[in-house]
Amino acid sequence: MLRITLAQMRRSAGRLTAAGVAIVIGTAFVAATLLASGVITRMTYDSIAAQYGDADLVVGASEDAPLDVDALATTDGVAAVAPVTSTYAQLTDGARSVYQSVVPTADDRLMPLEVTEGGMPAGPDEIALPTDVAERLDVAVGDTVDVGRDVVGDDGSWQQVTETPTVVGLLDDPFGAYSQTGGAAVVDASTYTTWQTEARGEPAPVTEAAVVVADGADLSATRSALAGTIGGATSTDSSPWVVTTDERAAESAAELTDGQDLMFLVFVLTFAAIALVVAGLVIANTFQVLVAQRARTLALLRCVGADKAQVGRGVLVEAGILGLIASVAGVLLGTALGQAALWVAHAMDVPVPLPDTVTLTWQVVVIPVLVGTLVTVGAAVVPARVATRVAPLAALRPAASPSTSRRAGKVRPVLSLLAAVVGFALLGGGAALGTLGQEPTLGLLAGIAGGALSFVGVAVGAVFWLPKVAAAAGRLVGASGPTARLAAANTLRNPRRTATTSTALLIGVTLVAMMSTGAASARVSLTAALDEQFPVDVMVASTSWDADGAPAAIPADLRAELVAVDGVTAAVDVQDSVVAEPGGQRRLTAVDTGDARAVLNSPQRLDGLTEGTALVGSDVAGNLDDGDSLELTGPDGVVSLAVVLSDSASSSTFVTPADLARLDADVPASEVYLALDDDVDAVDAVGAIQDVVADSGESAQVTGIASQRAMFDQVIDTMLGIVLGLLAVAVVIALIGVANTLSLSVLERRRESATLRAIGLSRAQLRGMLAVEGLLIAGVGAVLGVVLGLVYGWAGAAAALGVMGDVTLSVPWRDVVLVLLVALLAGLVASVAPARTALKASPVEALATE
Amino acid sequence: MDTTVFVPVDDATGAAAPDATPAVRARALTKTYGRGQAQVHALDGVDVDFDAGRFTAIMGPSGSGKSTLMHLLAGLDSATSGQAFLGSTDVTALGDKALTRLRRDRVGFVFQQFNLLPMFTAEQNITLPVELAGGSVDRAWFDTLVTTLGLSQRLTHRPSELSGGQQQRVAIARALIAQPEVVFADEPTGNLDSRAGVEVLSFLRRSVRELGRTVIMVTHDPTAAAYADRVVLIADGRIAGEISDPTPEAVLAGLDALRSLEAPVAGTAADGGTRAGA
Ligand SMILES: Nc1ncnc2c1ncn2[C@@H]1O[C@H](COP(=O)(O)OP(=O)(O)OP(=O)(O)O)[C@@H](O)[C@H]1O
Numbered sequence A: 001m002l003r004i005t006l007a008q009m010r011r012s013a014g015r016l017t018a019a020g021v022a023i024v025i026g027t028a029f030v031a032a033t034l035l036a037s038g039v040i041t042r043m044t045y046d047s048i049a050a051q052y053g054d055a056d057l058v059v060g061a062s063e064d065a066p067l068d069v070d071a072l073a074t075t076d077g078v079a080a081v082a083p084v085t086s087t088y089a090q091l092t093d094g095a096r097s098v099y100q101s102v103v104p105t106a107d108d109r110l111m112p113l114e115v116t117e118g119g120m121p122a123g124p125d126e127i128a129l130p131t132d133v134a135e136r137l138d139v140a141v142g143d144t145v146d147v148g149r150d151v152v153g154d155d156g157s158w159q160q161v162t163e164t165p166t167v168v169g170l171l172d173d174p175f176g177a178y179s180q181t182g183g184a185a186v187v188d189a190s191t192y193t194t195w196q197t198e199a200r201g202e203p204a205p206v207t208e209a210a211v212v213v214a215d216g217a218d219l220s221a222t223r224s225a226l227a228g229t230i231g232g233a234t235s236t237d238s239s240p241w242v243v244t245t246d247e248r249a250a251e252s253a254a255e256l257t258d259g260q261d262l263m264f265l266v267f268v269l270t271f272a273a274i275a276l277v278v279a280g281l282v283i284a285n286t287f288q289v290l291v292a293q294r295a296r297t298l299a300l301l302r303c304v305g306a307d308k309a310q311v312g313r314g315v316l317v318e319a320g321i322l323g324l325i326a327s328v329a330g331v332l333l334g335t336a337l338g339q340a341a342l343w344v345a346h347a348m349d350v351p352v353p354l355p356d357t358v359t360l361t362w363q364v365v366v367i368p369v370l371v372g373t374l375v376t377v378g379a380a381v382v383p384a385r386v387a388t389r390v391a392p393l394a395a396l397r398p399a400a401s402p403s404t405s406r407r408a409g410k411v412r413p414v415l416s417l418l419a420a421v422v423g424f425a426l427l428g429g430g431a432a433l434g435t436l437g438q439e440p441t442l443g444l445l446a447g448i449a450g451g452a453l454s455f456v457g458v459a460v461g462a463v464f465w466l467p468k469v470a471a472a473a474g475r476l477v478g479a480s481g482p483t484a485r486l487a488a489a490n491t492l493r494n495p496r497r498t499a500t501t502s503t504a505l506l507i508g509v510t511l512v513a514m515m516s517t518g519a520a521s522a523r524v525s526l527t528a529a530l531d532e533q534f535p536v537d538v539m540v541a542s543t544s545w546d547a548d549g550a551p552a553a554i555p556a557d558l559r560a561e562l563v564a565v566d567g568v569t570a571a572v573d574v575q576d577s578v579v580a581e582p583g584g585q586r587r588l589t590a591v592d593t594g595d596a597r598a599v600l601n602s603p604q605r606l607d608g609l610t611e612g613t614a615l616v617g618s619d620v621a622g623n624l625d626d627g628d629s630l631e632l633t634g635p636d637g638v639v640s641l642a643v644v645l646s647d648s649a650s651s652s653t654f655v656t657p658a659d660l661a662r663l664d665a666d667v668p669a670s671e672v673y674l675a676l677d678d679d680v681d682a683v684d685a686v687g688a689i690q691d692v693v694a695d696s697g698e699s700a701q702v703t704g705i706a707s708q709r710a711m712f713d714q715v716i717d718t719m720l721g722i723v724l725g726l727l728a729v730a731v732v733i734a735l736i737g738v739a740n741t742l743s744l745s746v747l748e749r750r751r752e753s754a755t756l757r758a759i760g761l762s763r764a765q766l767r768g769m770l771a772v773e774g775l776l777i778a779g780v781g782a783v784l785g786v787v788l789g790l791v792y793g794w795a796g797a798a799a800a801l802g803v804m805g806d807v808t809l810s811v812p813w814r815d816v817v818l819v820l821l822v823a824l825l826a827g828l829v830a831s832v833a834p835a836r837t838a839l840k841a842s843p844v845e846a847l848a849t850e
Numbered sequence B: 001m002d003t004t005v006f007v008p009v010d011d012a013t014g015a016a017a018p019d020a021t022p023a024v025r026a027r028a029l030t031k032t033y034g035r036g037q038a039q040v041h042a043l044d045g046v047d048v049d050f051d052a053g054r055f056t057a058i059m060g061p062s063g064s065g066k067s068t069l070m071h072l073l074a075g076l077d078s079a080t081s082g083q084a085f086l087g088s089t090d091v092t093a094l095g096d097k098a099l100t101r102l103r104r105d106r107v108g109f110v111f112q113q114f115n116l117l118p119m120f121t122a123e124q125n126i127t128l129p130v131e132l133a134g135g136s137v138d139r140a141w142f143d144t145l146v147t148t149l150g151l152s153q154r155l156t157h158r159p160s161e162l163s164g165g166q167q168q169r170v171a172i173a174r175a176l177i178a179q180p181e182v183v184f185a186d187e188p189t190g191n192l193d194s195r196a197g198v199e200v201l202s203f204l205r206r207s208v209r210e211l212g213r214t215v216i217m218v219t220h221d222p223t224a225a226a227y228a229d230r231v232v233l234i235a236d237g238r239i240a241g242e243i244s245d246p247t248p249e250a251v252l253a254g255l256d257a258l259r260s261l262e263a264p265v266a267g268t269a270a271d272g273g274t275r276a277g278a
C-alpha cells in the first residue's frame, strides 16, 4: 500500500505543491516566531550579563545588611570588585537637557562600557558620556556640561545642585549593558559615592557587587571564600549570596521577562495559528480534489482487494509524508529568514545588541514539524473518509467528471447557524454594554466571545451560504458575456471547493479589515477625546514670573517668531487672571474670540462667548445656570457678566479681553496658543517651536498636544502595522489557495477546455474565463471579509471605546480598497499559471481519451 | 441553406460552380509523430476531396490515421507538410486566432465522448459556440435543429440527465448551430448502442439531405458507413480507395480487401471493388 501511495504522490507531485507551500509558510511562521522569542530572551540575558563585565562571580545582599566592598576585595582569590549600581542625573547644555543614568568607574574587567574617544573620568570635575547623549547635548570632549543632582539638606529638604564637569570621554555600549536605560554616563567612583551619600544623607548600601577571580585562583574555592566573608549562601534563595555571573544573569533575565516572553509568544503564535488554519483549508481542498480525481484508481484498488481502511489510510499517509516534508522545509525557511533578519539588522547597525546567529533549540525544530504534520494530516481526515466511500463499482463506470458534491448532514448547518446567530447577538450585546452600559471590560469580553463564535459559525457554515453568494456574483458578471458565464458556471460546479477556497481568504481579509476598522475607529474616537481634553495644538506658556509672582507676558518678538514657524497657521494670545467672585475666587481666561476660533480644534467650544458674557466650563459651574448674573471684582473695577454654561467638561471660565480689562487693566498675555497645519509633521513642528523658544533665551514652556497626538497616532499605526504584517501571512496562504484551486480545476477540466477550444473558444477567452474564475473566488472572499471585518471592527470599537464618549465608526477606505485590490489582483495573477497549463495542451492531445 | 453562403468571395472557383468545388481538400497532407526510430507517419501524403452537401465516411483499420486526418482538416492540429483546404482557405497556413475563428464559424465537431459541458443545460450547450463568437442565436434555425433532432423536451436538462444518444444529438445540434460549412464527426456512434447509433446516423444524414450540410464522419462500423453517400478508405496513413453509394456489404468487402492486402504496396489496394482515391 505504501508503494502505491508513494507512486500516487509522485504522479500528483505538481498538485501537492501548493498545499505543500501553504504548510511551508505556516510552519516557517511558527519556527521564526520561536526563534525570535529565543533571540529576545537571549538579548535580555546578554544585556544583563553585560552589566557584570567580565565578572566571574556576583555577590548580593539586602539593604538592611549591605555588602562590605573592602572585605570582599581582600577575600582570597578576588582580583577586583565593583559595586553594581546606578543613579540618575540631569545633564544640561544650553536649552538641551537629558535625564541620564550614571554609573561609577570600575576596574577595566568590570566595566562593560568602552571608551571611543578621550578617556574615563578620574576626578570630581570630569565625566564621560554615551556618544549619542553627547550628540543630543551637542557637546564634544573638552566641553563642559551642567550636571544637576538632588542633595538632601541637613533639615531633610531636597535641593538641586548643579556642577559643571568637563566631558573627558565618549562611551560606547557594545554589549547593550545599559540598553534598557539608554546608555550610561560615567563619573569617577569616589565622586559617585559622594553623590550617592549626599543624595541619601548617609552612605548608600551596596547590595550587589561583581567580582573578578584572580588568575590561577580556583573559582569554586573563591566562591566558598566569599560566602564565608559575607556569611551567606552560594545560591540566591537566601541573602546574602554569591553566585556565578551566568547564574545571576539567567535568574535576572527570567525575572525581567517573566510573562513578557510568554505574552509575545502567545500574541504572535495566535497569528501563526490563523495562518495554519488557513493552510489547513488549502490542504483539505487539495486532498478533496485529489480524492475526487483518483476516484477511478481508488475504486480499482477496492476492486482488486484493498479494504476501506487501507484506502483511507493511504490518503492519511500521503498527507503525513507531505506534511513532514513541508514542515521540515518550513523550519529551514523560518530559520533562514530569522538568520537573514539578523544579518540585515546587523548590516543596518540597529542600536540593540543582537546575537550573530539564531539559536536552534529542539523546540524550534520539533514544534513546527509536529504542528505542521498534524495540521496536514488533520486536514486530510475528511478527504480520507470520502476516499473510503468510493465504491469498487466506480471503477466500472465510464469516467465521469469528478465531483465532490456530497450531502452534508443536518447537524452542521443548524449548528453553524446557531453559532452565528448567538455569536452576533453576543457581539451586539457587547457593543451595547460598551456604549450604553459603559462597561468596557464586560462589553469587550462579550464582544470577543460573540465575535469568535459568530465567525466560527460563519466560516463553518460557509459551504452552505457562500456558493449562493458566489452564484449571485456569478450572475452579475455572467451578464457581461459568455466567457464570464462560463467562469461563473465553473465556480459553482464544486460549491464545496469554491467555499473552502473563499473561506480561507475570508478569514484573513476579515481579520485585516477588522483591525483596520478598529484602529481607524479608535483613532477617530481617541482624537475626539483628545480634542476635548486638549483644545489646541501647541501651548507656549511663559515661565518667568515678576516680583508679585504673576507670570510675565510672552515678548512680542518671540511671539512673532513663533507665528513664523513653518506649519503654524494661527495664534491667539491668552490672558489668565484670578478675580474675586461672591464667596470665593474665579480664574478667568481671556481670549479674542475671532483669533481663538482659528486656533481651537473645535471652535464651537467658544459658542456663546461675547462681550458681557462669561463662558463657564461645567467643572467650575457650581450652581450657576444659564443667564445667571456673575458679579466679579478685580483691582480695576466690578463687572457683571451673564453666565453661558459650556457643554465641555473644562475648568476654565472664558471672558473677552475687553471684559477682563475692565476688571484688571494690565493682565499680561502670558500664553500663546498655536494652531498647526494638518499636513505638517506635528512632531517636527513642535520641535521647531521648542527650538525657537530655546534660542530666544526666554523661559517659556512648550506643550505640544499635537506631537502627543502624532505620537499616539504613530503607536496605533505601528501596532496596526505589526498586526497586519502578521495577518498578511494568512492572506498570502489563502491567495496561494486560490491559485491551487484554479490549477487543480484546470487539470481536471483538460478535456473540457479542449472541447471549448474546438468549438471556438479563443486563447484570450480561455484566459479570460480563468481570470474571471479567479476574480470571483477571490472577490467573493474579499468582499465578504471586508463586510464582516467592518462589522467586527465597529462592534469591537463600540465595546472598548464606548466609555470615552461617542464612538465614531469610521471606514478605513484606504485599507479597504487596498485589501480588495490586492485580493482581486491576486485572483487575477492566480489564474495566469493555470491558464498557461490549459493552453499548453493542444486541443487534439487533450481530446485523446486517457 | 446552401453551402455557397459560406464560400468566401475571394474564392475564384467557388463563384463559378459551387457544387463542383469540394468543401474540403487535402493535398500531400503529411503528419509525422516523433523522430528517428520512434517515428510514426500517421499521414503520409494524403490527397483527397470531400464534396459539399455530401455525407462522407472515412474508414480504415485502427491506427491508420483517420482521426489525424480529421484533426488536420479541421485545423485542430498542425500538419508536418502538405495543405488542407476548407473551401479556398488553406487551413495549414492559419495562425491560432484565424483558426479559432474558423472553428467558430466554419466547422462543427461531434466527438465520440460527446464532450458536453456538464454545468450547462442542453440548450446552453447547443448555443455556446454562437455565444462564444459573440453572435446572436438564429432562433428559427435553433428550432429547426431541435425539432429535427427530437430535443424539444430535453432543452432544460443537464448532460448528466440525458441518455448517451440524447447527449450525442445535443452535440450534433451544437456542431450545427453556427451553420458551419463542414461537420466533422469522429466515431460519433462509438459510445452508443445500435438503436441510439441509428438515431444519430439518421440525423446526420437528414442534416445533409434536408438541411444541406456537409458531413465527414469517421467510423469503424460498416452499417454506420452505409448511411453515407461515399466511403473513403484509409490504411497506413494513405488513401486506400473509396466506395460510392455504399451498402454494408460493399463496405465489408472493401475492408476485407484492405486487410487481406495488409498493404505491402499501397497501390495494389486500388484493385478489387475499390477505386483509387481522388
Ligand atoms: N500524439 C501522438 N504521438 C505519437 N503518435 C501518435 C499520436 N497521435 C497519433 N499517433 C499515431 O498516429 C497513427 C494514427 O493515429 P490516429 O489516431 O489518426 O488513428 P485512427 O485511425 O484514428 O485510429 P483509431 O481507429 O484507433 O481511432 C497511430 O499509429 C498513432 O499511434
Ligand SMILES: [Mg+2]
Pocket: B066, B067, B068
Ligand atoms: Mg481515431
